[in-house]
Amino acid sequence: MKNLSLPLFARIGLRYSQSRRGRGFLSFITLFSVTGIFLGVLALTVVSSVMNGFEASLKQRVLGVIPHLLVSTEQPELAADLPKEFDQITQVTPHLQLEALAQSPGELTPLLLQGIEPAAIPEFLQQSLLVGDWQQLADKPYSVMLGVGLADQLKVGPGQQIRLILAQGGSFTPMGWMPRQRLFNVAGLVSTGSELDNSVALVHLPDLKKLSAGQQQSSQWRVTLQEPFDAPALEPLVASVPGVTAVTDWRDSHGKLFAAVAMEKSMMWLMLLLIIAVAAFNIVSALAMMVTEKQREVAILKTQGMTDSQLFMVFAVQGMNNGLLGTLTGAVAGVLLTWQLNTLLSVLGIQVIAGVALPTDIQPLQILTIVLAALGLTALAVIYPAWRAVRVQPAEVLRDE
Numbered sequence: 001m002k003n004l005s006l007p008l009f010a011r012i013g014l015r016y017s018q019s020r021r022g023r024g025f026l027s028f029i030t031l032f033s034v035t036g037i038f039l040g041v042l043a044l045t046v047v048s049s050v051m052n053g054f055e056a057s058l059k060q061r062v063l064g065v066i067p068h069l070l071v072s073t074e075q076p077e078l079a080a081d082l083p084k085e086f087d088q089i090t091q092v093t094p095h096l097q098l099e100a101l102a103q104s105p106g107e108l109t110p111l112l113l114q115g116i117e118p119a120a121i122p123e124f125l126q127q128s129l130l131v132g133d134w135q136q137l138a139d140k141p142y143s144v145m146l147g148v149g150l151a152d153q154l155k156v157g158p159g160q161q162i163r164l165i166l167a168q169g170g171s172f173t174p175m176g177w178m179p180r181q182r183l184f185n186v187a188g189l190v191s192t193g194s195e196l197d198n199s200v201a202l203v204h205l206p207d208l209k210k211l212s213a214g215q216q217q218s219s220q221w222r223v224t225l226q227e228p229f230d231a232p233a234l235e236p237l238v239a240s241v242p243g244v245t246a247v248t249d250w251r252d253s254h255g256k257l258f259a260a261v262a263m264e265k266s267m268m269w270l271m272l273l274l275i276i277a278v279a280a281f282n283i284v285s286a287l288a289m290m291v292t293e294k295q296r297e298v299a300i301l302k303t304q305g306m307t308d309s310q311l312f313m314v315f316a317v318q319g320m321n322n323g324l325l326g327t328l329t330g331a332v333a334g335v336l337l338t339w340q341l342n343t344l345l346s347v348l349g350i351q352v353i354a355g356v357a358l359p360t361d362i363q364p365l366q367i368l369t370i371v372l373a374a375l376g377l378t379a380l381a382v383i384y385p386a387w388r389a390v391r392v393q394p395a396e397v398l399r400d401e
Helices: 006-019 024-063 076-085 123-127 150-156 205-212 229-239 251-293 295-303 308-338 339-347 364-390
Strands: 069-073 089-094 096-105 107-116 130-131 143-147 161-175 176-190 200-204 219-225 244-249
Touching: 024 161, 024 229, 024 251, 024 364, 069 229, 076 089, 076 219, 096 150, 096 200, 096 205, 096 244, 107 150, 107 205, 123 130, 123 339, 143 150, 143 161, 150 176, 161 205, 176 200, 176 229, 200 205, 219 229, 229 244, 244 251, 251 308, 251 364, 308 364
Parallel strands: 107 200, 143 176
Antiparallel strands: 069 219, 069 244, 089 219, 096 107, 096 161, 130 176, 143 200, 161 176
């Protein structure tokens, strides 16, 4: 009774989908195709959510440390007006970054020195401090915060000293030309969970300015955005502000990293969509066999006045019903598996990354895209078998009846 309100072609198509008697091999092919779509959608949902989480984690860990935009201006007062002109800008602070060498007893390694103000440290960087207090940079002159990887390379810890040597600038002495250098006290350790832990050291901005002795002619400002990925679009707008001499964004230093992640996401999408496509086109085999088996019934339906378009929809409904079943169950299972992924891996004793939980980010719009893509592939797959049903000639089929 529940199907009486449906069009005739829909009722017949659903009845064909639910009928299994006497069609063991055909039922197996149908089950195989539905299971393939289910597994493909499930895999694409889980992998996409993990890749989203990885990208979000990478964005936080890397772009939470480096400037989203770096603005140079010869008029420092202009920087204070940028947040008023652009809603995307949340913070503008003085910035100075220089290449240097760090020397400890027996070790020498290159690094990037960033000058910061403890009162204007980005939130993520504040939370990344393992040992020490950011205020020590201001309270104790010539103090430095080291990334944990950098501290391991130099084999030093809080309370010890390292010598920081600038890569550029220096002066002539009776001993010859000497680069600018000074001893700094290690005040703490920072762990961002990214490659920056091996290459960045943070010092108080006034201390770095003294050490560099005015190497930077124009003022540089660190611009923080609500969404770091908006930086490429905002860069030319900021550069057009009168008085701004130069603008660079995070792509100059880490653009290749995020481009590689984006390409990897695209390739994973393509490979898993191909799996769904193969499963969806298994429906072609099942429907083609169904059309051959149901030729007599198709001929009778045509003689009873069913139009070609209605007959086409009978087998389209049957194929789409199977595709819809596999797609929706796969999407639901994928979301549930992603939600409990780390718990499941823990129960099974599997560690993808030692000591680190897999980051996940379920995006409803992306899940909808996966569902629509799978249904679209299914719709393409049902066209040929349904067209074959339309081509059946009643006179030839019923001639010997």
